[in-house]
Amino acid sequence: MTKIPALAAALMLSVPALAAAEPGRPLTVAAQFEIKGAEPSTSGYIFTRMGITETLVDADAEGNLVPGLATGWQVSEGGLNWSFTLRPGVSFHDGSPMDAEAVLNALTIARAKPGPLASLPISGMTAEDGALVITLTEPSAALPAYLAEFRSQIMAPAAYDADGQGIAVIGTGPYRVTNLTPPLSLDASAFEGYWGAQPRIAEVAYDAVSRVETRALMAQSGDANFVFGLDPASVARLGMSDAVEVHSVAIPRTLLLKVNAGHPFLNTPEARRALSLAIDRDGIAKAVLRYPEGADQLFPPSVSAWHSDSVEPLGYDPEAAKALLEGLGWRAGSDGILAKNGARFALTLTTYPDRPELPLVSAVLEQQFRQIGVALTINSTNSSEIPAGHQDGSLDLGLIARNFSLIPDPIGTVMSDFAPSGDWGAMNWDNPEFVELVSGIARGDGDDADRTHAAEILQGELPVIPIAWYQQTLAAATDLRGVTIDPYERSFGLQDLERTE
Amino acid sequence: MKSLVSRIIQAGLVAVLIGTATFAMMRALPGDMAWRIASHRYGYDNVDAAAADAVREELALDGPALPALLRWLGDLARLDFGNSLVSGAPVMDEVVHQLGASLQLAVAALALSLLIGPPLGILAGLRPGGLLDRGLLVLSTGLRAVPQFLLALVLILLLSVGLGLLPAAGHGAARHFILPTVTLALGLAAVNARIARDAMARIAAMPFWRFAEWKGLSRRQVLLRHGLRNVAVPLVTYLGLQFVTLVEGVVIVESVFGWPGIGHALVHAIFARDVPMVQATALVLGLGFVLVNAGVDAVTRTLDPRGLA
Numbered sequence: 001m002t003k004i005p006a007l008a009a010a011l012m013l014s015v016p017a018l019a020a021a022e023p024g025r026p027l028t029v030a031a032q033f034e035i036k037g038a039e040p041s042t043s044g045y046i047f048t049r050m051g052i053t054e055t056l057v058d059a060d061a062e063g064n065l066v067p068g069l070a071t072g073w074q075v076s077e078g079g080l081n082w083s084f085t086l087r088p089g090v091s092f093h094d095g096s097p098m099d100a101e102a103v104l105n106a107l108t109i110a111r112a113k114p115g116p117l118a119s120l121p122i123s124g125m126t127a128e129d130g131a132l133v134i135t136l137t138e139p140s141a142a143l144p145a146y147l148a149e150f151r152s153q154i155m156a157p158a159a160y161d162a163d164g165q166g167i168a169v170i171g172t173g174p175y176r177v178t179n180l181t182p183p184l185s186l187d188a189s190a191f192e193g194y195w196g197a198q199p200r201i202a203e204v205a206y207d208a209v210s211r212v213e214t215r216a217l218m219a220q221s222g223d224a225n226f227v228f229g230l231d232p233a234s235v236a237r238l239g240m241s242d243a244v245e246v247h248s249v250a251i252p253r254t255l256l257l258k259v260n261a262g263h264p265f266l267n268t269p270e271a272r273r274a275l276s277l278a279i280d281r282d283g284i285a286k287a288v289l290r291y292p293e294g295a296d297q298l299f300p301p302s303v304s305a306w307h308s309d310s311v312e313p314l315g316y317d318p319e320a321a322k323a324l325l326e327g328l329g330w331r332a333g334s335d336g337i338l339a340k341n342g343a344r345f346a347l348t349l350t351t352y353p354d355r356p357e358l359p360l361v362s363a364v365l366e367q368q369f370r371q372i373g374v375a376l377t378i379n380s381t382n383s384s385e386i387p388a389g390h391q392d393g394s395l396d397l398g399l400i401a402r403n404f405s406l407i408p409d410p411i412g413t414v415m416s417d418f419a420p421s422g423d424w425g426a427m428n429w430d431n432p433e434f435v436e437l438v439s440g441i442a443r444g445d446g447d448d449a450d451r452t453h454a455a456e457i458l459q460g461e462l463p464v465i466p467i468a469w470y471q472q473t474l475a476a477a478t479d480l481r482g483v484t485i486d487p488y489e490r491s492f493g494l495q496d497l498e499r500t501e
Numbered sequence: 502m503k504s505l506v507s508r509i510i511q512a513g514l515v516a517v518l519i520g521t522a523t524f525a526m527m528r529a530l531p532g533d534m535a536w537r538i539a540s541h542r543y544g545y546d547n548v549d550a551a552a553a554d555a556v557r558e559e560l561a562l563d564g565p566a567l568p569a570l571l572r573w574l575g576d577l578a579r580l581d582f583g584n585s586l587v588s589g590a591p592v593m594d595e596v597v598h599q600l601g602a603s604l605q606l607a608v609a610a611l612a613l614s615l616l617i618g619p620p621l622g623i624l625a626g627l628r629p630g631g632l633l634d635r636g637l638l639v640l641s642t643g644l645r646a647v648p649q650f651l652l653a654l655v656l657i658l659l660l661s662v663g664l665g666l667l668p669a670a671g672h673g674a675a676r677h678f679i680l681p682t683v684t685l686a687l688g689l690a691a692v693n694a695r696i697a698r699d700a701m702a703r704i705a706a707m708p709f710w711r712f713a714e715w716k717g718l719s720r721r722q723v724l725l726r727h728g729l730r731n732v733a734v735p736l737v738t739y740l741g742l743q744f745v746t747l748v749e750g751v752v753i754v755e756s757v758f759g760w761p762g763i764g765h766a767l768v769h770a771i772f773a774r775d776v777p778m779v780q781a782t783a784l785v786l787g788l789g790f791v792l793v794n795a796g797v798d799a800v801t802r803t804l805d806p807r808g809l810a
Contacts, residue, residue: 037588114552184761209759221661221669384540423549
């Protein structure tokens with residue numbers, strides 16, 4: 001029996017002892033996202049957020065497009081030819097130059113995979129002297145914003161295998177990967193050859209930690225200095241700790257109810273408005289999400305071009321909801337649930353537990369809909385059941401969190417979700433006026449009045465029912481200076497941090 | 502020799518059975534495989550019909566099931582486990598990385614539990630009904646009753662957040678081992694202390710024990726010469742069984758401490774319908790049990806050769 005402890009000791013010694021490496025104390029980021037490998041289409045958002053890879057176009061905190069690896073871009077008369085001037089003198093972490101051929105290679109690979117680039121009307125891309133030229137078959141004003149999305153990140157030719165699969169993370173960012181161990185960890189250190197300002201914290205690390213309780217405790221004990229994905233209860237507790245400061249910012253993500261507008265119970269705007277009136281948004285925001293208020297329209301104030309002060313805000317009025325449904329011929333049955341022509345007003349609400357607040361909110365919705373005589377069955381399952389149910393028509397209602405800023409210009413998401421419908425947007429809803437309006441905006445012909453009008457159509461027709469605007473929270477160690485949260489969730493901002501000693 | 506051959510045949514049968522059963526179960530699970538795989542590859546913000554169709558086409562998921570299974574079995578015979586459907590990386594690399602991390606944890610926890618449990622159990626068993634025996638009963642019942650999830654969080658709160666002695670979670674340095682190992686070991690020790698105590702009490706009540714004392718051996722001599730070997734037989738047999746509980750506990754402990762282990766990998770692979778990953782993980786765990794059982798058999802036979810004659 002004495003051999004077993006000896007074996008254990010031997011195994012323990014074989015583990016690399018990091019404990020002694022104190023001088024360049026790494027800054028550790030903990031979040032829930034697991035690393036699937038060196039593949040940009042699956043894990044690229046971790047590499048861009050950690051400052052390892054970059055995109056041609058960048059976005060600032062207001063969502064304005066700013067130069068990234070491209071210093072500027074011009075579009076030809078007619079809007080079909082785009083030229084992106086590449087930043088000179090930039091090299092990848094492996095020393096190879098970031099030139100037009102490398103950029104063309106990375107974007108050609110990205111476009112062949114599922115993602116937003118594949119949906120653009122691109123007829124050709126060519127590498128010219130110090131520039132990348134993209135040719136379209138029809139104008140698309142939002143093209144630069146698509147190039148700011150994480151799947152359009154530029155990695156060196158050596159980062160891909162012959163099939164275009166990512167095999168190493170070789171970017172141009174301020175940090176270069178020193179150790180990548182999927183699924184849970186990544187280490188990086190400052191890249192001396194970076195084209196911009198050198199980061200002040202030399203060593204950074206990323207830990208994927210799936211349990212929110214553990215992440216909160218890591219923030220409290222100082223094992224992680226930058227912790228994302230906190231639940232409301234942890235935020236309240238961490239707010240009382242001296243070791244960390246909780247930062248929070250409104251982000252362009254909306255908690256909403258996706259509605260099957262082709263369902264016989266839901267195929268009128270009145271029926272959808274009745275459901276909307278039954279939702280106590282402020283109650284859900286305060287009690288479940290611990291936000292100050294609920295959403296009164298689809299686009300949060302941070303999406304300033306699409307948020308409109310002139311639309312009539314969505315309200316809470318269960319009596320008005322009942323009256324609307326009565327006007328549609330629904331009468332309360334013996335069990336309190338509405339019925340019409342022998343059919344009960346019963347629906348299935350599909351949601352997914354990846355975001356812990358979704359099942360909680362759906363339980364509250366079940367109660368609130370029951371108040372107006374609508375019965376809900378909650379199905380909390382895999383997130384893919386929602387787009388799959390959209391495709392085969394089986395979805396009634398879906399409770400989802402929709403991000404309008406994956407592509408920093410919301411027109412990309414608006415087009416894919418509402419013109420006329422999309423896997424994560426409207427379902428069986430076709431409004432030709434809306435489609436024409438947003439197609440014009442996408443081409444580059446629209447103005448703010450068109451965007452306001454489009455927002456009004458969504459508010460009046462309710463193809464999706466908004467519930468709350470998200471806030472991103474971050475627990476950062478108090479000895480860090482320069483902490484910001486990017487509302488567009490593109491960067492952790494590590495290169496701008498410094499430690500106060 | 503004969504038992505070795507029979508174990509190898511057993512291992513082969515286990516491999517084919519597990520591979521076929523996991524394959525059939527994964528196909529029988531509700532939900533469309535292409536959608537599930539796509540949602541795990543690209544995340545909920547990005548999974549759509551185009552992504553699912555691309556996955557379906559890339560992996561030829563619409564094809565008939567039988568040829569796919571036969572291909573997997575053929576590859577298995579050449580020790581090729583295929584690539585993960587989610588990450589595209591060779592399954593063997595992922596399994597080795599994650600199994601290695603789990604094994605380190607499991608072996609360390611088992612070793613620590615043996616240092617805590619059996620010595621206390623033997624001492625208690627030597628004086629059944631004594632203060633130590635009664636105290637140990639309360640303690641081990643209590644520890645066994647606390648869910649490992651809670652025990653882990655309490656340990657983190659006390660030792661990491663409260664005293665700042667150890668990291669709350671993570672993997673890589675030796676000090677990351679301590680909390681998950683202690684969490685697992687306390688649960689294991691709670692039970693193997695009871696096994697050792699019962700075996701000791703039973704043996705101490707036997708006539709040969711009294712005879713040994715009567716012929717003038719000291720208590721210590723009786724224990725070392727006649728006690729330990731007898732106690733070890735039920736204990737070793739039970740350790741084989743505990744390995745099963747350990748795999749169970751490891752899933753929870755790994756997720757709490759952010760440990761990249763096989764339990765974690767198996768659960769995620771099932772959600773993602775990552776069939777080759779599930780097959781390989783289940784296979785490795787299944788063969789692990791065969792190996793552990795063979796080891797337990799060999800050790801008990803050495804400890805107690807009477808059955809051989």
